[in-house]
Amino acid sequence: MPKRRSFLPLLVGLILFSLFRTGVLKEEMIKSFSLSLLFPFQKAFSYFYTEICSLFEDYLFLLDLKEENERLKRELERLKMENALLREEKREAERLRRILKFKETVKFEVIVARVIGESPDPHSRAFYIDRGSLDGIKKGMPLITPDGIVGKVLFTGPKSSLILPIIERGASLSVMLEDSGARGILEGQGGRCLLRYLSQEEPIREGERILATGLDGVYPKGFSVGTVKRIIKKPGALFMEAEVEPSVRFDRLQEVMVIRKE
Amino acid sequence: MRRSVLFFLTGWFYIVMFSVLRVLLGSGFLFDPLMIMMIYGIWRGYPSEAILLLVLMGDLLGGKALGLQTVSKMSTALILQGLLSVTRPSFLWLFPLVLVFSYLGFLLQELLGYLTFLWAFRLPPFKLALFTALSALLIFPLNDYIFKNLRFLYVKKLS
Numbered sequence: 413m414p415k416r417r418s419f420l421p422l423l424v425g426l427i428l429f430s431l432f433r434t435g436v437l438k439e440e441m442i443k444s445f446s447l448s449l450l451f452p453f454q455k456a457f458s459y460f461y462t463e464i465c466s467l468f469e470d471y472l473f474l475l476d477l478k479e480e481n482e483r484l485k486r487e488l489e490r491l492k493m494e495n496a497l498l499r500e501e502k503r504e505a506e507r508l509r510r511i512l513k514f515k516e517t518v519k520f521e522v523i524v525a526r527v528i529g530e531s532p533d534p535h536s537r538a539f540y541i542d543r544g545s546l547d548g549i550k551k552g553m554p555l556i557t558p559d560g561i562v563g564k565v566l567f568t569g570p571k572s573s574l575i576l577p578i579i580e581r582g583a584s585l586s587v588m589l590e591d592s593g594a595r596g597i598l599e600g601q602g603g604r605c606l607l608r609y610l611s612q613e614e615p616i617r618e619g620e621r622i623l624a625t626g627l628d629g630v631y632p633k634g635f636s637v638g639t640v641k642r643i644i645k646k647p648g649a650l651f652m653e654a655e656v657e658p659s660v661r662f663d664r665l666q667e668v669m670v671i672r673k674e
Numbered sequence: 675m676r677r678s679v680l681f682f683l684t685g686w687f688y689i690v691m692f693s694v695l696r697v698l699l700g701s702g703f704l705f706d707p708l709m710i711m712m713i714y715g716i717w718r719g720y721p722s723e724a725i726l727l728l729v730l731m732g733d734l735l736g737g738k739a740l741g742l743q744t745v746s747k748m749s750t751a752l753i754l755q756g757l758l759s760v761t762r763p764s765f766l767w768l769f770p771l772v773l774v775f776s777y778l779g780f781l782l783q784e785l786l787g788y789l790t791f792l793w794a795f796r797l798p799p800f801k802l803a804l805f806t807a808l809s810a811l812l813i814f815p816l817n818d819y820i821f822k823n824l825r826f827l828y829v830k831k832l833s
Binding site: 418419420421422424425426428429430431432433439442443446447450453454457458527528529530531532533534535536537538539540566574576580581582663 | 689690691692693694696697700704705706707708722723725726729730731732733734735736737738739740741742743744745747748749751752755780783786790792793798802
């Protein structure tokens with residue numbers, strides 16, 4: 413049976429929320445501690461599904477394709493296992509090669525990191541990477557992929573960091589449109605992005621590429637952020653808005669690069 | 675005490691699992707494991723302190739302002755406690771109950787964020803509450819099974 417009602421936990425929550433929101437208490441220390449508690453488990457589970465599951469998946473897939481006699485089957489299955497392993501390694505090598513190639517072209521010092529988990533809060537699109545303060549990662553550092561800007565470091569633990577992607581509510585950056593040169597602010601809306609504060613006179617068009625201006629002092633100038641998906645003009649409004657298709661596929665993000673310095 | 679620790683650890687396990695599986699599942703099937711554990715804790719009479727600790731831990735690991743989830747979830751817990759103290763619904767009521775209270779919790783979180791200037795208000799997705807309620811149908815019996823089989827850890831035998 414449920415216990416009698418206790419207002420104490422709610423009170424504790426309210427006090428904590430007030431202290432953190434007003435800045436009396438700093439979130440960094442406590443968040444860093446909690447990240448270090450989560451990291452070993454996340455890393456272990458992450459390893460399990462990326463390595464073992466993909467291997468198993470490929471193995472099962474290949475099993476459906478072949479019909480051989482018993483003696484050959486054993487030999488074949490051994491080869492299938494090897495093949496599955498090589499396939500996964502090939503996929504990973506392709507991704508890493510792309511990152512390496514990109515790394516050579518950029519003028520920044522970057523740290524390559526792997527995505528190991530997402531926020532346990534289903535409302536949040538924040539995610540974790542397997543690099544932390546011990547690797548030189550600091551709060552506010554921007555993250556990129558060869559496709560474009562990903563987000564920035566929200567908190568760091570010793571071996572992992574929590575990342576605020578540009579699609580998350582509360583994330584914003586200064587951007588400009590590639591062709592028209594129009595400037596605006598890109599805001600995360602929780603899964604999608606909205607380009608705001610665009611002058612009504614700007615000749616922007618759907619499909620136009622959006623680049624970071626670097627004016628916010630966080631994200632590097634000239635990096636792709638996304639493309640204009642739909643222009644929203646409200647009658648009587650001072651500014652127009654646009655829905656943005658991010659350059660980065662956040663659902664399929666596996667490796668990212670953290671920019672250390674220019 | 676041991677019962678509370680076991681509750682906390684089970685919730686912690688769900689949080690870690692969900693965090694990693696989200697990358698794999700994508701945004702297609704999302705639910706709130708913390709909400710399910712909170713409702714389970716109230717339903718089965720676990721101490722509020724154990725529920726608070728678990729919710730706080732989830733709050734710490736999320737990407738939002740610290741305390742936001744704690745306040746919204748503990749407010750929901752308080753309302754649920756009030757309801758369960760006057761009536762004892764059967765398992766058949768689990769789905770609608772979780773659906774309603776999940777949505778209420780999400781709504782409170784959204785309102786709190788809006789009132790503290792964190793974001794502009796918008797209605798939370800109903801799909802999330804629906805999937806949370808569906809997942810509760812699996813997680814509740816699973817929890818019962820786990821706690822029943824690990825009862826020896828916290829119940830002393832009479833000699």
